[in-house]
Amino acid sequence: MADKRDYYEVLGLQKNATEDEIKKAYRKMAKQYHPDLHPGDAQAEAKFKECNEAYEVLSDPDKKSRYDRFGHAGVDPNYGAGGGFGGGFGGGGFGGMDFDLGDIFSSFFGGGFGGGQRANPNAPQRGSDVQATLSVSFEEAAKGCRKTVDVERIEVCDSCSGSGAAPGTTAQTCSECNGRGQINVTQRTMLGNMTTVKNCPKCGGKGVFISTPCSRCRGAGRYRRRTKVEVEVPAGISDRQALNIRGEGNKGVNGGPAGDLRVGIDVRPHPVFEREGYNVWLDVTVSFAQAALGAELTVPTLDGNVKYSIPAGTQPGDVFKLKDRGIPNLNGRGRGDQLVRVMVEVPKKLNERQKELLRAYAEACGETPSAGESKGGFFGKKKK
Ligand SMILES: [Zn+2]
Numbered sequence: 001m002a003d004k005r006d007y008y009e010v011l012g013l014q015k016n017a018t019e020d021e022i023k024k025a026y027r028k029m030a031k032q033y034h035p036d037l038h039p040g041d042a043q044a045e046a047k048f049k050e051c052n053e054a055y056e057v058l059s060d061p062d063k064k065s066r067y068d069r070f071g072h073a074g075v076d077p078n079y080g081a082g083g084g085f086g087g088g089f090g091g092g093g094f095g096g097m098d099f100d101l102g103d104i105f106s107s108f109f110g111g112g113f114g115g116g117q118r119a120n121p122n123a124p125q126r127g128s129d130v131q132a133t134l135s136v137s138f139e140e141a142a143k144g145c146r147k148t149v150d151v152e153r154i155e156v157c158d159s160c161s162g163s164g165a166a167p168g169t170t171a172q173t174c175s176e177c178n179g180r181g182q183i184n185v186t187q188r189t190m191l192g193n194m195t196t197v198k199n200c201p202k203c204g205g206k207g208v209f210i211s212t213p214c215s216r217c218r219g220a221g222r223y224r225r226r227t228k229v230e231v232e233v234p235a236g237i238s239d240r241q242a243l244n245i246r247g248e249g250n251k252g253v254n255g256g257p258a259g260d261l262r263v264g265i266d267v268r269p270h271p272v273f274e275r276e277g278y279n280v281w282l283d284v285t286v287s288f289a290q291a292a293l294g295a296e297l298t299v300p301t302l303d304g305n306v307k308y309s310i311p312a313g314t315q316p317g318d319v320f321k322l323k324d325r326g327i328p329n330l331n332g333r334g335r336g337d338q339l340v341r342v343m344v345e346v347p348k349k350l351n352e353r354q355k356e357l358l359r360a361y362a363e364a365c366g367e368t369p370s371a372g373e374s375k376g377g378f379f380g381k382k383k384k
């Protein structure tokens with residue numbers, strides 16, 4: 001696992017920050033790095049996730065105190081110093097991509113502050129999204145491919161099937177709430193007796209106790225592990241685009257759906273082709289004689305070599321088009337074109353016969369070429 005930054009540092013806070021300061025710092029950072037404001041910016045997205053993760057811990061008094069005492073080991077399910085039920089890896093709606101700014105704020109203003117207790121710890125929670133990157137070649141991006149991505153994500157513990165109880169044991173029903181997870185509290189008010197429902201303080205609202213936690217997941221029922229996910233890369237994808245693979249992110253809690261896997265695509269450059277939109281550019285070099293007289297060229301394309309005849313009198317910089325030899329359109333039918341730019345090479349070395357012929361050619365053009373080698377000179381100093 002990559003080294004994690006200190007959560008206070010992530011939010012730009014001092015260690016002794018108050019609840020209010022943590023909230024303010026998070027709001028500021030979340031606004032600054034929100035993916036909607038930086039579409040396709042993987043760095044902003046990573047920052048945003050990092051802030052969410054930091055906020056999820058620091059806004060929860062219980063997690064915060066564990067983090068303050070034990071650091072990341074205190075809140076990471078892998079080490080699980082505090083054990084327990086792994087209430088919120090995913091952080092509910094946080095961390096996902098399918099929500100807008102309003103959602104985030106309503107979700108944490110609605111449920112999070114004050115008591116530091118989730119409204120209902122048994123409610124299904126969607127798992128958070130997971131990021132990965134995938135490097136593909138120019139051709140793979142153009143034609144599409146199937147690839148395997150290494151992903152580190154939270155999965156249901158295979159040892160206890162997610163129950164958190166050691167194999168052969170079961171979680172016991174909480175005696176305080178008889179497994180309901182909630183208790184009724186009756187208060188006398190001016191309007192008469194008011195009964196409110198609270199999460200059971202004994203079991204934290206889970207309704208059950210695990211006396212012998214599963215050793216693999218330390219009672220969390222889920223743990224983070226490396227796994228491989230097959231990814232279908234569509235033809236036409238371009239560098240820095242991301243694929244969203246639904247349901248391949250962190251597993252949800254209490255039967256909630258899994259988050260998504262977001263795969264950032266890194267397209268390696270090609271030695272000769274250059275992409276522009278769905279078109280592919282290629283420079284070909286021809287000799288002066290070929291340009292002047294016309295020639296049949298063998299031109300590499302994404303589909304292999306094709307023949308193309310340049311006409312007599314082709315000029316340096318002329319561009320010809322190989323229709324539909326470009327990159328397939330990602331979201332539909334059709335392909336871009338291949339655009340071939342002609343470069344004309346001036347020979348650097350000539351043998352005697354070539355010189356002779358060229359002088360004769362110059363004479364035929366009415367020019368008076370210099371007899372000797374002209375080294376340097378005004379044009380000789382220019383770039384090769
Ligand atoms: Zn387990």
Ligand SMILES: [Zn+2]
Nearest residue numbers: 174177200203
């Ligand atoms: Zn209880």
